[in-house]
Amino acid sequence: MNTKTFKIGFSKLSKIKFLESIDFFRRSESDNGSNVSLASFQVMVEKEITDHIRNWRFIILFTIIALACLGTLFSTLSDSAKTLAENNSESTFFFLNLFTKSDGTLPSFFVFVGFLGPLFGISLGFDAISSEQNKGTLSRIMAQPIPRDYIINAKFLAGIIVISVMLFTLSFLVLGAGLVALGIPPTAEEFMRIIIYTVLSIVYVSFWLNLSIMFSIRFKQPATSALLGLAVWLFFTIFYPLIVNVIIKGFEPSKFASQSKIFIYQKLKFYLVQIMPNELFNEITSALLVPSVRSLGPLTMEQMHGAIPSTLSIGQSLLLVWPQVTGLLALTLLCFLFSYVIFMKREIRSRG
Amino acid sequence: METCIEVSGLTKKYGTHLAVDDLTLSIGKGEIFGLLGPNGAGKSTTILMLLGLTEVDSGEVKVCGIDATRNPLEVKSKVGYLPEDVGFYNDYSGFQNLMYIARLNNIPIKKAQKNALGILEEVGLLDAKDKKVGSYSRGMRQRLGLADVLIKEPEVIILDEPTLGLDPEGVRKFLQLIVRLSRKKGITVLFSSHHLHQIQQVCDRVGIFVKGKLLAEGKISDLAEQLFTKNTFTTQVGITNNKTSLNDNLKDLTKKINQIESVAKVTLNNNCFSIESKQDVSDELSKLIVNSGYGLSYLTKKGYGLDDIYHQYFQEEKAI
Numbered sequence: 001m002n003t004k005t006f007k008i009g010f011s012k013l014s015k016i017k018f019l020e021s022i023d024f025f026r027r028s029e030s031d032n033g034s035n036v037s038l039a040s041f042q043v044m045v046e047k048e049i050t051d052h053i054r055n056w057r058f059i060i061l062f063t064i065i066a067l068a069c070l071g072t073l074f075s076t077l078s079d080s081a082k083t084l085a086e087n088n089s090e091s092t093f094f095f096l097n098l099f100t101k102s103d104g105t106l107p108s109f110f111v112f113v114g115f116l117g118p119l120f121g122i123s124l125g126f127d128a129i130s131s132e133q134n135k136g137t138l139s140r141i142m143a144q145p146i147p148r149d150y151i152i153n154a155k156f157l158a159g160i161i162v163i164s165v166m167l168f169t170l171s172f173l174v175l176g177a178g179l180v181a182l183g184i185p186p187t188a189e190e191f192m193r194i195i196i197y198t199v200l201s202i203v204y205v206s207f208w209l210n211l212s213i214m215f216s217i218r219f220k221q222p223a224t225s226a227l228l229g230l231a232v233w234l235f236f237t238i239f240y241p242l243i244v245n246v247i248i249k250g251f252e253p254s255k256f257a258s259q260s261k262i263f264i265y266q267k268l269k270f271y272l273v274q275i276m277p278n279e280l281f282n283e284i285t286s287a288l289l290v291p292s293v294r295s296l297g298p299l300t301m302e303q304m305h306g307a308i309p310s311t312l313s314i315g316q317s318l319l320l321v322w323p324q325v326t327g328l329l330a331l332t333l334l335c336f337l338f339s340y341v342i343f344m345k346r347e348i349r350s351r352g
Numbered sequence: 353m354e355t356c357i358e359v360s361g362l363t364k365k366y367g368t369h370l371a372v373d374d375l376t377l378s379i380g381k382g383e384i385f386g387l388l389g390p391n392g393a394g395k396s397t398t399i400l401m402l403l404g405l406t407e408v409d410s411g412e413v414k415v416c417g418i419d420a421t422r423n424p425l426e427v428k429s430k431v432g433y434l435p436e437d438v439g440f441y442n443d444y445s446g447f448q449n450l451m452y453i454a455r456l457n458n459i460p461i462k463k464a465q466k467n468a469l470g471i472l473e474e475v476g477l478l479d480a481k482d483k484k485v486g487s488y489s490r491g492m493r494q495r496l497g498l499a500d501v502l503i504k505e506p507e508v509i510i511l512d513e514p515t516l517g518l519d520p521e522g523v524r525k526f527l528q529l530i531v532r533l534s535r536k537k538g539i540t541v542l543f544s545s546h547h548l549h550q551i552q553q554v555c556d557r558v559g560i561f562v563k564g565k566l567l568a569e570g571k572i573s574d575l576a577e578q579l580f581t582k583n584t585f586t587t588q589v590g591i592t593n594n595k596t597s598l599n600d601n602l603k604d605l606t607k608k609i610n611q612i613e614s615v616a617k618v619t620l621n622n623n624c625f626s627i628e629s630k631q632d633v634s635d636e637l638s639k640l641i642v643n644s645g646y647g648l649s650y651l652t653k654k655g656y657g658l659d660d661i662y663h664q665y666f667q668e669e670k671a672i
Contacts, residue, residue, distance in 0.1 A: 043455040054443070136439020140500065142405060144456040145429035347406045349396065349435075 040146050041154060048158030052124060061120050062166060068112045069170050070177075073098065075106050077181045093291055093311070095186035096193060098178045100289045109174055110285045113167070113201055114278065121208030122229040124162065127222035128155045128213045129343070134220065139348050152213065152343050156336065159209045164202050171198045189314050196318065197288045203328055204281040208233070210335035217343050236276045244272045259300070266298035277331055280324045287321045296320060354381040356508055356540040357402065362411035364397055364564075371397045373564040375411070379542060379557075384534055386555030387544040394564040395544040396436060399512050402542075403433055416507055429457065432501030436512040438493070442486035446477055446496050449485055450503050457504040464503070471499045475529060491522040498529065508540045515550055527554045586654040587634055589625040592647035605644055612636050 052058050076098055102108040107115075129152070132138040141151060171194055179185060186194070211232060215225035248269050253261045273279045283296045291311035295303075312320070357379040364372040372394045379385045387395050400406040402413055404424025413420040420427045440449045447468060454464035472478045475495040480488065488496065494514060501509050511530070515523045531554050534541045545551050551558055552572060559569040568575050602620060609618050614630040627633065634653055641648050 037458060039458055040456045043452070047452060051443075135442070136435065136437055137441060138439075139405075139435040140438055140440075140453075141456070143403060143428060143431075143433035143435065144453060144504075145425045145458075146456055147425065347400070349400070 040144075041150050044146075044150060044154035045158050045161070048154055049161055052158060052162045057123055058162070061116075061123055065112065065116045065120065065166070066170065066173075068106075068116065069109055069174065072102055072106045072109050072112060073174050073177055076102055076108070077177070093190060094182075094184065095175070095178055095190040096289050096291070098174055099194065099197070109170075110197075110289060113170070114204075114281055114285065117167075117201060117205040118208040118233045118278070120166070121159075121163065121205040122212040122226065122233065124159045125155070125209045125212035126216055126226040126229050128152075128159075128216045130216045130220050130222050130225060133348070134222075142348050148344060149340065152217070152339060155213060156206075156210065159213070160202065160206050163205045163209065167198050167201055167205070171195075192314055193288050193291070193317070196314075197285060200284050200288070200325060200328070201281070203325070203332060204277065204284075207277055207328060207332040207335065210332050210339065214335050214339040214342070217339050217346075236278050240276055241273070244269070247272065263298060263300055270297040274324075274327065277328060280328050283324050284321045284328070287317050287324075291317060293317075293320070296324070355379065356381040356383070356416060357385075357542065358412075358414040359398075359402070360412050362398070362401060362413060363409045364394070364401060364406070365409050370564050372401070375564070375566055377559060377566060377569065379540060381540055382534070382538045383557060384531065384541040384543060384555050386551035386558040387542060387561055388546065388548065388551050388558055389544075389561030390546055393561045395561055396512055398561075399433070399510055399542070399544060402510065403428060403431060429504065430507045432504060432506035432509040434497045434501045434509070434511045434514055436516065438497040438500070440485040440488075440493065440496065440500075442484060444485060445482045446485055446488065446492075446499075447472065447481040449496065450499060453500050454503045459504070467503055467505075468499075471502050474502075474533065475499045490517050491519070491526070494518060494522070494526060495529070498526075498533075502533065506539065508542065509534075510542045510544075512544050513546070514543070515545065515547060523550060530554060585629050585632055587625075587627045587629065587632075587637060588650075588652045588654065589627065589637060589641065590649040590651075591623055591625070591641055592649045593623065601644075605641070605646070608640055608644070609637065612640070 099109045129138070132141070132151075138151075142148065175186065175191075175194060208229070212225060212229040215228050216222065219225045219228070248265075251265055251268060253265050287293050287296060291314075294307070294312060355378045357377070359375055359377040362372055362375040363370070375398060387398070389395050397406065401408050402415060402420055404413075404420040404427055408421050415427045416430050418426050418430070440446075441452070444452070450468040450472070451461075451464055454468060455461065459467065469478070469481075472481050475498055477492060477495055477499065480492060485493065485496065494517075497514070498511075501511075514530075515526055518526060527550055530541060530543070533539065543551065543555060555572075557569070557571055558575060560567045560575070606618050606620055606625075609615060609625065609627060612629075612633055613636075615627055615633055616630065617628040619626045627637065632653065634651055638648055638651060
């Protein structure tokens, strides 16, 4: 059933995309009569999307993620009454709880997305270029009258489209199930928060997609690039926090240290983890889905003074995570830049 | 004749290794040109530069009057390139593979479908068009590769070692197909190979390419003249000896043969003479042998084929 919903969603979305690109193509054709056009780019993107969807790898991962999310959803909904009663004061944001709360048997929706998203991105991209090269199709495509960057652009765009479709499907599935089970519609603000969260999670997954496409350009063996992608992911989720802890230990101030010292220490701790893409995403998620989060870094007592203990508006929440969003986008673009540079300079021979 | 591919002073270096060294070449329209050379001679590199797929260090490449280094896209829309060991999307059928390439070339879908079916029929794959390429045999893949090259209706096709891995019958059919299609549509063909006989069978003109240099270029018959100015003819004679064999007699015979006009070198090996000469000496030779009282068991005249030309060059290469 999931795949069905997904397919319908996909066809609609792709239609919109295609209409846009056809329009764009017509314009470009009238501008200059050259035979370089976006029509062939559109064909390439279509093919890449088809390949992704037919791929077992994609189907399996999608099923896993969908099942995990549905499992969470049901466990949350089953004791929704309890949750409602518990958080009576925050019940204005009940729908967001569907994404962030769980009864403890299963992690919540956003944890699953944060955890499985990178895997999904890596799995879509790790053999993007190298498999074409190994199959000998790359040189055949390169002999066609298309600019070279169409190849990686198409791979990247197709990946993003597939990811967006998947994440939007899941978000709306959770939203819809909540709507049906509870009978309360989400408020406009909740809806917007969920949409923005979904868009930013697309950016997060596309970072991993870009990283793995970069590895697939650099390394000929798909296994190497897959392992490297996983290694980076493991490094950031497990090893880097450990390293940060070790470093931080050395700077730990004593209990009786001055306030400013403790503050600097906390700042250091905060900044050291800001390089991690997963940490950036976690901060974005918590600020967007939990409106009561007022700050991501440490605050002094002075800053807290006079604050009204209420939730933030959506604009304020967005402002709060703006640096994190910028950082995540920058990382994504950096990966894309590197893959672009490597790929454009490469000489492509058949199977070598 | 109108030139279709024009290369002048083309040079490509990989680090310190000179892959293509000051290559100058011109190929006429509708011609089948064979690029012959051993592995690693720089054939593929030259082809990549013709298509603008790799950077040119110095020199100029013009295909159909278009500079390939500056406008590779225009060149690529006119040139069909069949890479060495071509790959297809194995999960797609042959027809789908063709359609993909057709659509990358901006051919409208309906026209592309019609063209694809026509071309598949021409290369004899119409029955297998809906089978996945993964199930194709080597010969079928190669023919699909040719179809793939033809679908964009090119003016020039470049085939890089297209017969590699085909069985002799497959090679014969494939070559016939190329010649037929080229003649029918007036397509210029650049055919690279290290197989002499295949080149000899199909090509109008041949360029011999060793270590990045074009050593000789021209028709096969002209090439022989260019190369073997001294001793163009080799005659092999087998003799039978009914009398008590005496080496002296054979030595005498050798001397006598040497005295024949225009004979340059005689070697004797187990009752078999190998005679190199400037002119055809078979007439005098047979008379001499019979008159000396020997029996003539066989006499073969060897004109020069590409094979010998090839070997000659390899000898030169070793000497260098």
